[in-house]
Amino acid sequence: xxxxATPLGAEGGPARYQLFINGKFVDSRSGKTFESINPHDRSxxxxxxxxxxxxxxxxxxxxxxxxxxxxxxxxxGERAKLLLKMADLIEARAMDLGRLDTLDMxxxxxxxxxxxxxxxxxxxxxxxxxTKIHGLTMPAMRPGEYLGYTLREPVGVVGGITPWNGPLIxxxxxxxxxxxxxxxxxxxxxxxxxxxxxxxxxxxxxAGLPEGVLNVVPGFGPTAxxxxxxxxxxxxxxxxGEYVTGRLIVQMSTSNLKTVTLELGGKSPHIIFDDVDLETxxxxxxxxxxxxxxxxxxxxxxxxxxxxxxxxxxxRFVERSQQIKVGDPTDFATRMGPLVSEEQLRKxxxxxxxxxxxxxxxxxxGGRPKDPALARGFYHEPTVFTEVDNKMQxxxxxxxxxVASLIRxxxxxxxxxxxxDVIYGLAAxxxxxxxxxxxRIAKRLQAGTVWINTWHMIEPNxxxxxxxxxxYGRENGVAMVEHLTRLKQVWVDLNDFTMDFFAx
Amino acid sequence: MAACxxxxxxxxxxxxxxRAADPAGEALAFVVSGGCCGxxxxxxxxxxxxxxxxxxxxxEAGGVPVFAHPDHARYLARDRFVIDALxxxxxxxxxxxxxxxxxxxxxELPAEDA
Numbered sequence: 001x002x003x004x005a006t007p008l009g010a011e012g013g014p015a016r017y018q019l020f021i022n023g024k025f026v027d028s029r030s031g032k033t034f035e036s037i038n039p040h041d042r043s044x045x046x047x048x049x050x051x052x053x054x055x056x057x058x059x060x061x062x063x064x065x066x067x068x069x070x071x072x073x074x075x076x077g078e079r080a081k082l083l084l085k086m087a088d089l090i091e092a093r094a095m096d097l098g099r100l101d102t103l104d105m106x107x108x109x110x111x112x113x114x115x116x117x118x119x120x121x122x123x124x125x126x127x128x129x130x131t132k133i134h135g136l137t138m139p140a141m142r143p144g145e146y147l148g149y150t151l152r153e154p155v156g157v158v159g160g161i162t163p164w165n166g167p168l169i170x171x172x173x174x175x176x177x178x179x180x181x182x183x184x185x186x187x188x189x190x191x192x193x194x195x196x197x198x199x200x201x202x203x204x205x206x207a208g209l210p211e212g213v214l215n216v217v218p219g220f221g222p223t224a225x226x227x228x229x230x231x232x233x234x235x236x237x238x239x240x241g242e243y244v245t246g247r248l249i250v251q252m253s254t255s256n257l258k259t260v261t262l263e264l265g266g267k268s269p270h271i272i273f274d275d276v277d278l279e280t281x282x283x284x285x286x287x288x289x290x291x292x293x294x295x296x297x298x299x300x301x302x303x304x305x306x307x308x309x310x311x312x313x314x315x316r317f318v319e320r321s322q323q324i325k326v327g328d329p330t331d332f333a334t335r336m337g338p339l340v341s342e343e344q345l346r347k348x349x350x351x352x353x354x355x356x357x358x359x360x361x362x363x364x365x366g367g368r369p370k371d372p373a374l375a376r377g378f379y380h381e382p383t384v385f386t387e388v389d390n391k392m393q394x395x396x397x398x399x400x401x402x403v404a405s406l407i408r409x410x411x412x413x414x415x416x417x418x419x420x421d422v423i424y425g426l427a428a429x430x431x432x433x434x435x436x437x438x439x440r441i442a443k444r445l446q447a448g449t450v451w452i453n454t455w456h457m458i459e460p461n462x463x464x465x466x467x468x469x470x471x472y473g474r475e476n477g478v479a480m481v482e483h484l485t486r487l488k489q490v491w492v493d494l495n496d497f498t499m500d501f502f503a504x
Numbered sequence: 505m506a507a508c509x510x511x512x513x514x515x516x517x518x519x520x521x522x523r524a525a526d527p528a529g530e531a532l533a534f535v536v537s538g539g540c541c542g543x544x545x546x547x548x549x550x551x552x553x554x555x556x557x558x559x560x561x562x563x564e565a566g567g568v569p570v571f572a573h574p575d576h577a578r579y580l581a582r583d584r585f586v587i588d589a590l591x592x593x594x595x596x597x598x599x600x601x602x603x604x605x606x607x608x609x610x611x612e613l614p615a616e617d618a
Contacts, residue, residue, distance in 0.1 A: 163540060165540075222598045240540065241597065242542040243537050245542065350612050423575040469538070
């Protein structure tokens, strides 16, 4: 394979990555590159080709040619085999891929390698789906006279724009389903985290995916991202990111009326009733808010605790928050790494200031860790605000960091009212031993996913997406097939006579 | 008093770099975003992408009007912030300054200035 990426550290310096277009690793047309920074110590981990409109044009042309060529005529079972091969290769390299994500964005290796396993499972799930996509037969209103059926066909070229918070798993979500449904793909990974998307391209080539079926073009949002969103040769865009960029993508999509799905964030309520086991409830709440240093759209950032349990819960939650092992994410014992960037760190620090100004009580954390070994990284302590009113800015806006807001509620109605009183609707959770109450509340919460006595359960077979300003469309599961295919209705006349409307 | 109190000198220099690359001087706007990875920071957009009559004005920064979705503006409007910039920063957003080697961010005004 021409000009593949240089393995990390092979020459003692940063890795070098090129764009992947039409089955080949190539430099960008402009010759420009950008650096990806390790958030642990600000060292340069990779120098990456910077794609822009010209490269997106080339990638879309390659994707279109592959779609019109080998890919659309390939039997679904053959597509499935290729996706299974990719799954095996991802699984075999899960530790290495996890390590690259860890160096790029700071997730603990324990988490990033687990996410690589989940990426392999995502490819396996969608390999199975490739042979199960079909239309329906319609009973005609005059049975025996007409036959109607639908064909479910790929949309064509799909553009994926991914965020930095789960680089490989997000790349898997944006590519495996699209490929399984018979589409070709142009992927623009987040500029903070391009490495594993390009490793996925290498895996695709090794698995034998035809040239042009998967193209990966790292670059910046207003250049490469915008070129993809407004490209008339792209039939569908899947975007995960923040609201204004989501809106810009919808505006750009009007160029050719391409379809768009958006996953845009959340401020999810984690509702904890007083009948729970305290240790279990605290463990679930810690997992909900702090995983990935709080940088997950579906994090349980608003922890709503019934007033009769509130003080006991706060005491234990604060104690456990202070015990979290924050440190170098390449250490397998680390449970919380740095934030991804200075931008994120500054944002978290701003919200800590806002929380104090608003009158919430800072119960622990609130600053950078004292450990001098972490001084150069974008680290922030696990931070707990108590006595938070849901109207406060820290309860309404997504901080995207390790900052928990603990809010009191009285009863079931109060919990639902507070839970839904936010502009987002991505996820929600309930902890209680009362089965009836849990299901009643699950129905009333405005969220795309509701967890009962657990958090962060996301599997390839389950639709994920939001209500309200969390966006629209669903990723994963059978529901996603709807977004990646279109329906064609076919009518057949079964009558032996001629239906001659204009006979005189 | 407008929520946005202007630009810091570093943000002014970044904005000047963006403007220098567009001699035609297309009108620009900041829209404060929310959610997910790039959220609650300003996105520098073309003025034509603002939803007039819907997006809420929050002041101006360096001659560029600042807006937010009304549901975001409810909270931002009672805040006092300036638009600052980080050097050598990246972001996932489509904000127009990103190719120019910096990133606009919100910064709280100290209480005595607010």
